[in-house]
Amino acid sequence: MENQVIKAKSKYVRQSPYKVRLVLNLIRGLEVNEALNVLTFTKRKAAIEIKQVLESAIANAESNAGLNSSNLFISKAIADEGPTLKRFRPRARGRAGRINKRTSHLTIELESVEE
Secondary structure (H helix, E strand, C coil), X not given: CCCCEEEEEEEEECCCHHXXXXXXXXXXXXXXXXXXHHHHCCCCHHHHHHHHHHHHHHHHHHHXXXXXXXXXXXXXXXEEECCCEEEEEECHHHCEEXXXXXXXXXXXXXXXCCC
16 A cells, blocks of 8 residues: 555745744654644744644545544645735835745645554
């Protein structure tokens, strides 16, 4: 039996991909229960969003594929760049400075550990 890949995505997360990747690097390759534990105690805004996506992937695995959550591990965790919202702030001498409000697309893939 080949390993099933379970996916969950979240799009247009209002945080830069760079900051999200810092948290994703902590959990990539971990078992699901351990990753949830790490995300619970990580003091970064991205950890909240990532935890929601991970919980969604676990629910997909249990309900759609009938897999046991204790046998799952994170095989792929990526943050791609979404569209950037461009805003302007007034500066000196009538100029304007651009503010880039970046967004991210999160993807988490789970695989089951063969016993």
